[in-house]
Amino acid sequence: AQSVTQLDSQVPVFEEAPVELRCNYSSSVSVYLFWYVQYPNQGLQLLLKYLSGSTLVKGINGFEAEFNKSQTSFHLRKPSVHISDTAEYFCAVSASSGGYQKVTFGIGTKLQVIP
Amino acid sequence: DAGVTQSPTHLIKTRGQQVTLRCSPKSGHDTVSWYQQALGQGPQFIFQYYEEEERQRGNFPDRFSGHQFPNYSSELNVNALLLGDSALYLCASSGRLSGAYNEQFFGPGTRLTVL
Numbered sequence: 001a002q003s004v005t006q007l008d009s010q011v012p013v014f015e016e017a018p019v020e021l022r023c024n025y026s027s028s029v030s031v032y033l034f035w036y037v038q039y040p041n042q043g044l045q046l047l048l049k050y051l052s053g054s055t056l057v058k059g060i061n062g063f064e065a066e067f068n069k070s071q072t073s074f075h076l077r078k079p080s081v082h083i084s085d086t087a088e089y090f091c092a093v094s095a096s097s098g099g100y101q102k103v104t105f106g107i108g109t110k111l112q113v114i115p
Numbered sequence: 116d117a118g119v120t121q122s123p124t125h126l127i128k129t130r131g132q133q134v135t136l137r138c139s140p141k142s143g144h145d146t147v148s149w150y151q152q153a154l155g156q157g158p159q160f161i162f163q164y165y166e167e168e169e170r171q172r173g174n175f176p177d178r179f180s181g182h183q184f185p186n187y188s189s190e191l192n193v194n195a196l197l198l199g200d201s202a203l204y205l206c207a208s209s210g211r212l213s214g215a216y217n218e219q220f221f222g223p224g225t226r227l228t229v230l
Contacts (some may be wrong), residue, residue, distance in 0.1 A: 004157075036221075043119075043205055044158070044221040090157050094219075100170045101209070103148070103219060105157035 002027040002095050006106035013081055014114050021076040021109045023091030032101075033074040034092040035065055038108075044090065050074065061085070086113045117142070119208050119222035127228045128196050136191040136225045140208030147189040148219060149181060150205040158205055164189050165211055193227075201229045 007022040025031065032051050036044040048059025055067040065076045074091060091106045120139045128134050140147050146165045150158035160173035164183035183189045187208075193200055203226050207219035 034218075041226075043223040044207075046218065046220070049218060097171060100146075100163060100165065102163075102171055103160060103207075105150075105159075107157045108155075 002029075002031065002093050002102070002104050004091050004093050004104055004106035006091055006109050008109050009107070010110045010112065012112045012114055015083055016080050018079050019077065019081050019085075019111065021089050021091075021111065023074045023076065023106060025072050025074065025091070025093045027093060027095050029095050032094040033065075033067060034094065034103075035059065035063070035074070035076050036090045036092060036105075037061075038088045038090065040087075047076070047089070081111070081113050083113050083115060085111060087111060119144075119206055119220050121204075121206050121222040121225050123225060124223070125226045125228075127230065129230050130196055130198060132196050132229075133192065133194045134196060134227060136193075136204050136206075136227070137188065138191070138206030138208075138222060139188045140206075141210075141220045144208035144210045144220070145187050146209045146211045147183060147187065148207045148209070149189070149191045150207065151175070151200075152203040152205055152224070153199075154202070161191070196229045198229050201227060203227075 005024045013019045034049045035047040048057045050067045058064045088108045090108045094101045094103045122137045148163040149161040152158045162172040167183045178194045180192045203224040205224045206222045209219045
């Protein structure tokens with residue numbers, strides 16, 4: 001079984017300030033990790049993914065995340081946020097089960113960028 | 116490339132009714148997964164279809180059933196609707212044969228309201 005914990009339900013931050021959204025996971029097998037963004041009344045858009053290789057992953061819109069296997073974390077960061085980054089962010093973990101992938105999402109973190 | 120498409124965008128039903136939601140995967144994708152996203156929650160995995168068979172299932176009752184067609188499109192059926200079935204239903208596709216196995220692309224969702 002796998003699970004994802006997003007430690008902050010809401011994160012307010014001033015425009016142009018840095019932000020970190022935290023994500024921890026648990027799994028008994030190797031996993032792949034993802035961050036998705038969801039704007040109001042829309043579906044999910046992939047921000048970035050970790051499949052293998054370098055533990056520092058760069059995504060769209062200036063976001064990056066670092067995979068830390070020993071701490072089972074995959075925190076999302078951006079050095080300077082913009083008003084348009086206001087949205088809900090979901091961390092997800094994917095693991096193989098019987099040859100097919102199963103994706104588990106966290107409950108989400110609402111990022112509120114304050115002008 | 117139209118990406119993942121879902122229909123309808125919105126739907127209102129009453130308790131006890133049945134509903135069918137539809138999904139067309141991204142071009143080149145052969146695997147479809149369905150998720151339920153209740154208000155304020157992360158997406159919850161319902162089931163996944165590949166080669167017209169249900170390959171994995173989340174913790175959802177048998178009232179939730181699905182189908183995949185030879186052209187890879189899929190339907191989600193929910194019988195005997197309950198108020199608690201009100202949610203955004205997301206479809207995601209991935210390419211098991213294309214090598215993009217672990218990356219899912221999401222549609223915009225169908226908003227189901229049960230009165």
